[in-house]
Amino acid sequence: xxxxxxxxxxxxxxxxxxxxxxxxxxxxxxxxxxxxxxxxxxxxxxxxxxxxxxxxxxxxxxxxxxxxxxxxxxxxxxxxxxxxxxxxxxxxxxxxxxxxxxxxxxxxxxxxxxxxxxxxxxxxxxxxxxxxxxxxxxxxxxxxxxxxxxxxxxxxxxxxxxxxxxxxxxxxxxxxxxxxxxxxxxxxxxxxxxxxxxxxxxxxxxxxxxxxxxxxxxxxxxxxxxxxxxxxxxxxxxxxxxxxxxxxxx
Amino acid sequence: xxxxxxxxxxxxxxxxxxxxxxxxxxxxxxxxxxxxxxxxxxxxxxxxxxxxxxxxxxxxxxxxxxxxxxxxxxxxxxxxxxxxxxxxxxxxxxxxxx
Amino acid sequence: xxxxxxxxxxxxxxxxxxxxxxxxxxxxxxxxxxxxxxxxxxxxxxxxxxxxxxxxxxxxxxxxxxxxxxxxxxxxxxxxxxxxxxxxxxxxxxxxxxxxxxxxxxxxxxxxxxxxxxxxxxxxxxxxxxxxxxxxxxxxxxxxxxxxxxxxxxxxxxxxxxxxxxxxxxxxxxxxxxxxxxxxxxxxxxxxxxxxxxxxxxxxxxxxxxxxxxxxxxxxxxxxxxxxxxxxxxxxxxxxxxxxxxxxxxxxxxxxxxxxxxxxxxxxxxxxxxxxxxxxxxxxxxxxxxxxxxxxxxxxxxxxxxxx
Numbered sequence: 068x069x070x071x072x073x074x075x076x077x078x079x080x081x082x083x084x085x086x087x088x089x090x091x092x093x094x095x096x097x098x099x100x101x102x103x104x105x106x107x108x109x110x111x112x113x114x115x116x117x118x119x120x121x122x123x124x125x126x127x128x129x130x131x132x133x134x135x136x137x138x139x140x141x142x143x144x145x146x147x148x149x150x151x152x153x154x155x156x157x158x159x160x161x162x163x164x165x166x167x168x169x170x171x172x173x174x175x176x177x178x179x180x181x182x183x184x185x186x187x188x189x190x191x192x193x194x195x196x197x198x199x200x201x202x203x204x205x206x207x208x209x210x211x212x213x214x215x216x217x218x219x220x221x222x223x224x225x226x227x228x229x230x231x232x233x234x235x236x237x238x239x240x241x242x243x244x245x246x247x248x249x250x251x252x253x254x255x256x257x258x259x260x261x262x263x264x265x266x267x268x269x270x271x272x273x274x275x276x277x278x279x280x281x282x283x284x285x286x287x288x289x290x291x292x293x294x295x296x297x298x299x300x301x302x303x304x305x306x307x308x309x310x311x312x313x314x315x316x317x
Numbered sequence: 318x319x320x321x322x323x324x325x326x327x328x329x330x331x332x333x334x335x336x337x338x339x340x341x342x343x344x345x346x347x348x349x350x351x352x353x354x355x356x357x358x359x360x361x362x363x364x365x366x367x368x369x370x371x372x373x374x375x376x377x378x379x380x381x382x383x384x385x386x387x388x389x390x391x392x393x394x395x396x397x398x399x400x401x402x403x404x405x406x407x408x409x410x411x412x413x414x415x
Numbered sequence: 416x417x418x419x420x421x422x423x424x425x426x427x428x429x430x431x432x433x434x435x436x437x438x439x440x441x442x443x444x445x446x447x448x449x450x451x452x453x454x455x456x457x458x459x460x461x462x463x464x465x466x467x468x469x470x471x472x473x474x475x476x477x478x479x480x481x482x483x484x485x486x487x488x489x490x491x492x493x494x495x496x497x498x499x500x501x502x503x504x505x506x507x508x509x510x511x512x513x514x515x516x517x518x519x520x521x522x523x524x525x526x527x528x529x530x531x532x533x534x535x536x537x538x539x540x541x542x543x544x545x546x547x548x549x550x551x552x553x554x555x556x557x558x559x560x561x562x563x564x565x566x567x568x569x570x571x572x573x574x575x576x577x578x579x580x581x582x583x584x585x586x587x588x589x590x591x592x593x594x595x596x597x598x599x600x601x602x603x604x605x606x607x608x609x610x611x612x613x614x615x616x617x618x619x620x621x622x623x624x625x626x627x628x629x630x631x632x633x634x635x636x637x638x639x640x641x642x643x644x645x646x647x648x649x650x651x652x653x654x655x656x657x658x659x660x661x662x663x664x665x666x667x668x669x670x671x672x673x674x675x676x677x678x679x680x681x682x683x684x685x686x687x688x689x690x691x692x693x694x695x696x697x698x699x700x701x702x703x704x705x706x707x708x709x710x711x712x713x714x715x716x717x718x719x720x721x722x723x
Contacts, residue, residue: 094484094487095464095465095487095491095703096699096702097707098707098710098711099325099348101347101354101357101361102707104491104495105361107488107491110484111481111485114481114484117477118481121477208354212713212714215720216713216716216717217713219712220709220712220713223709308473309475312591312593315475315593315594316586316590317476317479322715323509324711324715326714326715328502345499345565346499347495347499350717351718362492365489365492366572382438
């Protein structure tokens with residue numbers, strides 16, 4: 068099996084899964100019903116993306132039976148989602164900013180993957196891109212309205228940006244695995260990802276009268292399976308039935 | 318029917334075209350503060366199962382309806398004009414494609 | 416005299432099965448009854464999201480997680496269809512929600528029971544949605560146009576909801592010993608509250624007769640309850656589970672099941688606020704509403720400043 072491709076897929080799919088987990092926590096808690104439906108939609112989109120990529124990963128790996136095994140039977144240190152993805156729904160502004168930062172990142176990586184030779188992965192990416200365009204559009208509507216709305220909403224969204232900023236450095240780290248993936252044609256110009264990403268952020272923040280925080284310390288670790296304290300609780304909740312009743316079929 | 322703005326915005330009527338080429342059909346309403354979110358809300362509420370190929374939204378307050386008092390003479394105006402219906406005409410059976 | 420005339424003409428339309436539309440003349444009692452019933456129905460969809468949403472993050476497979484998330488999302492959608500239908504009668508959603516928070520409006524009491532295990536999610540889909548669908552199918556023919564159209568749409572979309580629940584029940588009741596116990600336990604806890612969903616006996620239902628005359632309601636509480644029992648008992652047999660009613664017995668003459676008496680004390684107690692989760696459900700809704708207030712205010716401010 069191609070061990071590096073397998074891990075590469077997990078990194079992508081884990082982000083989708085954990086973001087979907089946070090999105091599904093919002094169900095029945097949104098500021099109004101229409102937005103509840105929108106947020107759960109994003110959860111469903113992300114779950115679908117995670118499942119498709121896990122399926123692909125299962126095929127590469129050969130010894131794992133189903134995507135469920137990857138979701139329910141791995142330990143914390145074997146998950147590779149960014150620490151940003153697991154940050155909680157502190158308030159609606161945190162949801163908007165976390166999802167926006169991640170959506171733009173996912174759009175960039177899916178755009179690259181939609182052009183690779185591997186037709187399965189490029190097919191998954193093409194489908195996901197449509198969903199992400201809508202998400203990005205939706206969250207840009209929100210950033211603008213919260214940024215230019217009331218004094219309180221501006222404070223809240225700027226605060227969410229400031230607090231989440233330290234988790235964005237990870238998105239553009241490139242380790243040996245990434246460089247090898249680039250050599251093998253799975254990534255293309257990944258050194259330009261940050262530039263593409265920050266252009267999106269700059270544009271919408273300028274329009275919304277919001278500021279990018281000054282460069283500061285950036286948290287790192289998830290590419291090696293090191294997470295924030297939130298991750299353990301997410302997995303505890305997500306995996307509890309499978310772990311409590313290991314013989315059961317669901 | 319309340320067209321006043323409240324904390325949910327104002328009411329918009331939603332029309333969905335189920336397939337390209339077909340007429341737009343009224344499916345319900347949504348609240349929104351602006352047209353961008355009205356489209357998003359309409360899409361999320363009325364197109365969860367890909368029911369449509371296109372969406373129109375219009376502010377409910379902008380819809381003009383026939384007044385109930387006058388509906389009798391505005392709507393029921395062709396009771397006696399049955400010659401507008403094709404079955405009014407006697408055509409010999411042997412004539413086809415007419 | 417004029418009022419009497421309206422009522423007479425109105426009843427004639429109803430008797431001729433002509434649907435009533437928002438701008439038509441209607442007796443105030445008809446309007447008030449509908450607003451109360453439709454909003455109660457809408458609140459039920461929305462409050463009903465809570466016990467299920469509570470399990471999405473714990474769903475034991477990707478498949479069941481996706482289905483449950485889509486199902487709860489549908490419920491939000493159905494709440495909106497119904498609020499929309501109530502709006503056509505001159506009610507506003509904000510006011511209806513205020514009444515819910517003040518406990519002046521009711522919702523289906525079943526949601527005041529907790530969802531404690533994964534098989535409760537199965538039982539909710541199978542029994543609670545099953546009971547709701549029995550009622551909703553009959554409401555597709557209700558006399559008020561927008562309500563009837565909402566019901567038709569909802570029934571069409573809900574056809575997968577009950578199957579989702581039954582599928583979980585099959586897996587649980589045919590699974591390990593522990594799973595089977597969980598399934599039986601869920602049936603034990605949800606059976607009677609599901610029967611209560613149809614409301615009091617026809618003889619004790621104060622508003623029932625008027626609603627039937629106006630064709631807002633098309634079938635009586637007891638008729639629908641019997642219909643639900645008759646179709647559900649064989650399903651429980653298939654699952655190999657025992658319905659917790661010793662008086663349950665097939666009656667050849669009636670071609671229906673006889674069943675025991677519902678605990679009406681419990682019914683009225685829960686309706687009037689004394690269930691295990693009444694306060695929790697309302698608090699959850701109030702908190703979400705409060706947490707979202709600054710967001711809604713931002714939208715108002717933005718539209719004042721920037722939307723022409």
